[in-house]
Amino acid sequence: MEPPVALGPARPDWTWPYEGYEPAGERLRESLCALGNGYFATRGALPECDADAVHSPGTYAAGCYDRLESEVAGQRVENEDLVNLPNWLPLRFRTRATDTADDTATPWFTPDTHTPLDHRLRLDLRAGILERTTRYADGAGRHLRVRQLRLVHMGDPHLAALRTELTAEDWSGQLEVESALDGTVANTGVARYRQLAHQHLTHVHTGTAPARDTIWLRCRTSTSDIRVGMAARTTTDGGGATATAHEPGRASILLRLRLERRRTVTVDKCVALHTSRDPAISDPLHAAIDRVGRGPDFETLMRSHHTAWDQLWRACDVDVPGEAGRILRLHLFHLLQTLSPHTADLDVGVPARGLHGEAYRGHVFWDELFVLPFLNLHFPEVSRALLNYRHRRLEQACFAARDAGRAGAMYPWQSGSDGREETQRLHLNPRSERWLPDHSRLQRHVGSAVAYNVWQYGEATGDTEFMHTKGAEMLLEIARFWADAAAWDKARGRYRILGVVGPDEYHDAYPGASRPGIDDNAYTNATAAWVLARALDLLRSLPQPRRRDLFERTELADAELDVWEDVSRRLLVPWHRGLISQFEGYGELTELEWDHYRSAYGDIRRLDRILEAEGDTVNRYQASKQADVLMLGYLFSPRELHRLFRRLGYELDDTIWQHTVDYYLRRTSHGSTLSSLVHAWVLPRVRRADAWRYCQEALAGDIADLQGGTTGEGIHLGAMAGTLDLVQRGLTGLEPRGGTLRLDPVPLPELSRFGLSIRYRGHWGVRLRLTAHQLRITVPASDREPIDVALGDRTVSVPPGETCLLPLPLSHE
Ligand code: BGC
Numbered sequence: 001m002e003p004p005v006a007l008g009p010a011r012p013d014w015t016w017p018y019e020g021y022e023p024a025g026e027r028l029r030e031s032l033c034a035l036g037n038g039y040f041a042t043r044g045a046l047p048e049c050d051a052d053a054v055h056s057p058g059t060y061a062a063g064c065y066d067r068l069e070s071e072v073a074g075q076r077v078e079n080e081d082l083v084n085l086p087n088w089l090p091l092r093f094r095t096r097a098t099d100t101a102d103d104t105a106t107p108w109f110t111p112d113t114h115t116p117l118d119h120r121l122r123l124d125l126r127a128g129i130l131e132r133t134t135r136y137a138d139g140a141g142r143h144l145r146v147r148q149l150r151l152v153h154m155g156d157p158h159l160a161a162l163r164t165e166l167t168a169e170d171w172s173g174q175l176e177v178e179s180a181l182d183g184t185v186a187n188t189g190v191a192r193y194r195q196l197a198h199q200h201l202t203h204v205h206t207g208t209a210p211a212r213d214t215i216w217l218r219c220r221t222s223t224s225d226i227r228v229g230m231a232a233r234t235t236t237d238g239g240g241a242t243a244t245a246h247e248p249g250r251a252s253i254l255l256r257l258r259l260e261r262r263r264t265v266t267v268d269k270c271v272a273l274h275t276s277r278d279p280a281i282s283d284p285l286h287a288a289i290d291r292v293g294r295g296p297d298f299e300t301l302m303r304s305h306h307t308a309w310d311q312l313w314r315a316c317d318v319d320v321p322g323e324a325g326r327i328l329r330l331h332l333f334h335l336l337q338t339l340s341p342h343t344a345d346l347d348v349g350v351p352a353r354g355l356h357g358e359a360y361r362g363h364v365f366w367d368e369l370f371v372l373p374f375l376n377l378h379f380p381e382v383s384r385a386l387l388n389y390r391h392r393r394l395e396q397a398c399f400a401a402r403d404a405g406r407a408g409a410m411y412p413w414q415s416g417s418d419g420r421e422e423t424q425r426l427h428l429n430p431r432s433e434r435w436l437p438d439h440s441r442l443q444r445h446v447g448s449a450v451a452y453n454v455w456q457y458g459e460a461t462g463d464t465e466f467m468h469t470k471g472a473e474m475l476l477e478i479a480r481f482w483a484d485a486a487a488w489d490k491a492r493g494r495y496r497i498l499g500v501v502g503p504d505e506y507h508d509a510y511p512g513a514s515r516p517g518i519d520d521n522a523y524t525n526a527t528a529a530w531v532l533a534r535a536l537d538l539l540r541s542l543p544q545p546r547r548r549d550l551f552e553r554t555e556l557a558d559a560e561l562d563v564w565e566d567v568s569r570r571l572l573v574p575w576h577r578g579l580i581s582q583f584e585g586y587g588e589l590t591e592l593e594w595d596h597y598r599s600a601y602g603d604i605r606r607l608d609r610i611l612e613a614e615g616d617t618v619n620r621y622q623a624s625k626q627a628d629v630l631m632l633g634y635l636f637s638p639r640e641l642h643r644l645f646r647r648l649g650y651e652l653d654d655t656i657w658q659h660t661v662d663y664y665l666r667r668t669s670h671g672s673t674l675s676s677l678v679h680a681w682v683l684p685r686v687r688r689a690d691a692w693r694y695c696q697e698a699l700a701g702d703i704a705d706l707q708g709g710t711t712g713e714g715i716h717l718g719a720m721a722g723t724l725d726l727v728q729r730g731l732t733g734l735e736p737r738g739g740t741l742r743l744d745p746v747p748l749p750e751l752s753r754f755g756l757s758i759r760y761r762g763h764w765g766v767r768l769r770l771t772a773h774q775l776r777i778t779v780p781a782s783d784r785e786p787i788d789v790a791l792g793d794r795t796v797s798v799p800p801g802e803t804c805l806l807p808l809p810l811s812h813e
Contacts, residue, residue, distance in 0.1 A: 016123040021111045023054045027712030034356040038340030039157035041355035048092040059085045060355045063348035065417040066221040068197035073435035080416040082362020083200045088271040090180035095138045109136045128309040143169040154308035157342040162269040168259035179234040180252035181217040189358035206251035208244045215251040218285040227276040229284030231292040238265035268298045316378040319755040327699045331720035344381040349389040357714025363414040366449040367718030374725040376460035377758040391470040393419025408480030411447045432613040439508040439516040442501040447478045448527035460736045479535035482528040494572035504628035506618040520584040525571045532568035579660045592621040605671040624668045626675035633682040673701040673719035681730040684748045692750040740788040778803040
């Protein structure tokens with residue numbers, strides 16, 4: 001009973017196996033076993049199961065959003081969602097009682113109706129294949145073995161394929177297989193959103209293509225009017241009769257197969273997906289039917305898919321030993337499935353939950369801050385495309401600022417199709433079942449994240465063409481917004497930014513206040529000062545003709561630059577007890593009785609929900625959801641942070657920073673996966689012995705579903721990419737700056753040897769290898785200029801084709 005297609009030998013460090021069928025864990029597996037290619041992704045749902053309380057199949061195309069109105073808690077609200085597209089997976093099977101023509105079919109096999117005898121999933125990261133094996137028994141005790149191989153093609157982003165091998169273990173007889181396209185789906189993947197409108201697909205039509213083995217489905221989204229075309233070709237080596245059927249919203253093809261005992265029959269389903277957002281097509285349905293008709297057989301598809309993945313793995317090799325390395329590979333896999341080289345051709349941003357589920361409605365937050373710095377050094381063209389997404393929405397951000405009575409660009413906290421503010425007005429606390437006002441849109445710091453990424457991209461790539469055009473335009477308008485948002489406080493002799501929310505979403509107002517927002521969030525103000533300073537640097541460095549064009553077009557005058565300079569030096573950073581205050585007044589809030597809440601509730605990550613359900617509010621306490629002040633240590637190297645504070649007229653030495661870290665660590669509940677990541681980055685730098693604990697938490701965030709059920713609604717892309725960047729930049733201290741690669745490794749005894757390769761300014765495959773005592777850097781042969789590398793006080797120039805060994809300073813140990 002050897003299966004016809006064998007995958008390579010199971011490499012434990014490259015595979016994620018799941019044993020047994022566990023309904024309660026199904027959604028988590030569906031997210032972690034999702035397959036995608038940057039253009040679209042499909043959750044790892046079982047093809048024989050429809051959406052219900054256990055299963056949540058979903059297919060999402062990057063940037064494919066739709067807007068619907070709903071009524072909740074007596075209010076009309078509008079939400080834009082990443083649309084769950086028609087399900088291309090359905091493939092179910094059932095035995096027939098006898099061989100005669102008038103026999104009766106037994107129910108379709110599903111793990112919920114027939115307890116599986118064996119059930120296994122194996123995600124093969126190297127090959128990008130999800131393998132599934134299940135043994136079922138029908139009512140007559142006849143055993144059927146099912147093996148499926150699934151791929152979402154990394155080479156041709158419009159194709160996916162499902163191979164099903166069916167083996168009658170101890171019987172011969174008839175088996176029916178139904179392969180379908182299902183357009184009756186809705187956005188029902190997140191329980192909290194179910195009271196909201198979720199039917200995004202309309203005008204669903206189906207048909208059979210002239211090639212009789214191909215069915216098709218077309219539909220459109222309700223208000224964004226994106227047209228979707230899907231076609232599926234189903235072939236088998238099992239002979240037998242086939243028939244197509246069309247019910248409302250669903251097309252299927254039925255195969256009647258004759259199975260011989262211990263002989264394997266194969267059914268292949270090849271699927272093509274197009275939407276009206278695609279370039280170079282006439283209409284999505286024609287494109288899909290045409291593509292699937294020309295699609296090669298499964299083995300050929302698998303080979304070209306494998307090649308495409310090989311190339312990706314070579315482009316961003318992260319060689320970390322042990323379990324950490326295995327998890328990092330999974331994170332890289334999901335990052336590349338969400339943002340791949342195909343993304344470079346799309347108008348999309350960084351979806352916080354990947355293309356893996358419906359949480360946060362597929363919106364784009366500030367999470368790109370944790371993603372782009374990694375991509376810059378592997379796929380700079382993808383980073384550039386993601387920055388272009390922001391640039392195309394710069395005008396919308398300027399409108400938002402103007403509507404708020406401000407100058408410049410005010411980027412939205414949550415962004416979707418056109419860049420308007422998509423943050424929900426109300427959110428549900430599932431603990432109290434109350435709908436509550438949502439003020440998280442006051443997180444104006446998202447603009448600084450965009451600016452930071454523009455700057456980092458420029459440093460990593462040296463792409464002056466971008467920096468002098470779109471980059472400069474974004475930086476200028478974001479800086480302008482900050483300069484205008486900063487109000488001069490005569491009594492304090494400082495500029496202040498009032499009424500915002502910082503990265504810590506728990507604090508959205510002062511206790512008892514009538515207006516939302518807090519004042520002088522240290523992170524917001526310090527990053528605003530940084531943006532202003534960088535914008536000034538960039539404008540000064542512009543070639544004169546370009547500078548003139550830009551100044552004319554944006555009506556920028558030198559006097560405005562003088563204001564920027566002043567604001568960048570005199571923004572207020574609040575302090576209490578000699579430490580940076582998260583915001584003005586944080587130090588006066590009540591101390592939370594952490595032990596009490598821990599023993600009463602166990603998991604207190606979502607302290608906000610706990611307290612609200614108790615009739616209290618987290619706004620009263622010195623308790624943070626996630627790293628806020630400490631984000632400064634994530635964005636800036638110690639040297640740069642000291643410089644930034646000095647420019648603001650504050651002294652921030654190592655001791656103050658160390659105490660600041662300790663202070664907030666004790667007051668953070670880590671209610672976001674980004675929190676442990678940022679702590680994992682910051683703690684090794686202040687030599688805290690518990691740094692590794694936070695690294696482990698950051699690594700386990702999704703695989704162990706640490707946020708209690710949220711991974712089943714989509715992966716946490718920022719944290720996944722952030723862990724990769726933790727190795728790439730966090731532990732190495734790698735900082736591309738002014739054309740030099742600066743390194744400042746930090747000791748983390750549990751992770752002291754690793755290697756990685758980067759693409760840097762036209763050099764492909766630059767290898768870095770770090771041990772506790774030395775750093776080795778190898779520049780592949782090419783006709784490029786040598787790379788300047790700085791470590792401590794030493795700068796060396798490494799020519800192409802050479803390797804350089806740099807001993808680490810003793811302080812590293
Ligand atoms: C975090 C935000 C993050 C968002 C999307 C929230 O829970 O608090 O910082 O941007 O999730 O990942």
